[in-house]
Amino acid sequence: MTIVEQNLIELRGVSWRAGDGRAAEIIADVSLGVPRGKTVVLLGRSGSGKTTLLKLINGMRWPSKGEVLVEGRATREWDAIRLRRGIGYVIQEAGLFPHFSVAENVALVPGLENWPKEKIAARVKEMLQLVGLKPDEFAQRRPRELSGGQRQRVGVARALAADPPILLMDEPFGALDPVTRAELQREFKALAERLEKTIVFVTHDLREALLLASHIILLEKGRVVASAGPEKFLRLQHPEVLAFAASLDVRGGAA
């Protein structure tokens, strides 16, 4: 059981297909582990199954084959609501509630968990400061009154509010301009290291993967085709790794 002890999240031979079982497998026989406090980046093209894999971890999908363990327990055995409230979730464009203020958005999960009012208010303030937003200036704003980068910061604050041990992030910085993106990536890396969260981060951007990952897992058509630490990843010879490596080459085609 030592593996379970070490890996906060573990997938064992997981496959997933939509609907009645005749559909093609979106995820095919994936096994991987995410050690406590580490950031595993799932890298792949659009449609490679990255997002589905995230949804298999927080019980928004259940495996058709194999099992997904969170904190050593299969997601099927978890109460889905309990499981999700212990896992922060950040998506592209943040998915903030437009009818809630910034403070109400951040307070969502603590509120669902019935924290006392004063504790929630203090936590909201703390979280906004943590992601670099002045509470006095931003707490009462609506999401539409924020820039894309600010919205994404609120998204991170909301995901961290109830202090979940796990964070799932689905291309959280994908819709931002390159300068803002780089800024948020750097800040997020520092934050993740400081808070010691266990993170699964989905991206199609190799540069982002190399920056943030403790470990990179490359997916192609629902299968794991490469798996390595960031320092070794670019030395792998799998064609999909080479394809991604070529995307880093700004001169284009000269390799």
Added chain:
Amino acid sequence: MTGLWSFMVEHQSEILSATLEHVELVLIAMAAAILIGVPLGMLIVRRAKLRALALGIAGIFQTIPSLALFGFLIPIPFIGGIGKRTAIVALTLYALLPILRNTYVGLTEIDPAVLESAEAMGMTQAQILFRVRFPLGLAVILAGVRTATIITIGVATIAAAIGAGGLGTFIFRGVALVNDSLLLAGAIPAALLAILADFLLGRLERRLRVT
């Protein structure tokens, strides 16, 4: 025009009481249609079979010509007969489709990213319905109520044909007696009611819209 004006002044108390009667019919029917349509709309958000059935039946009521619908209801025991009750049932059935359809559309046409994050945050389906879908869909639901109210104000004039009273009484009498003043004494207040309802509900709708 002077003839019409003096007629309306002369009969102002009758016109006023017919207008109030008309408003009463509309308000009761609308209240019933909202109490049925909105919860039913919530119920069909995640139930495809019930959705097809409910929208289908509400659609059928809407396509029956209004006078025929009043006629159909008269022989039915308990809800039928001559008078207000039958009229209210018919008006309610008529108003149902716009309310039901807009409730369903308002609750379902929501940014998928918002619904995905609500689910991922660990909200239950009931919490998502009442705290996310409903407030975000409210303006669209209200647009349905507005459409239904305007339809009902119009159709309610026909209710006079089955003895339910209201402004239609003047219109039918005016047609029968070929008396323009009498006819317009019903038609003008009915039109003004519809315009007023459209204006007020339109303002409320804009205020509730979340951008």
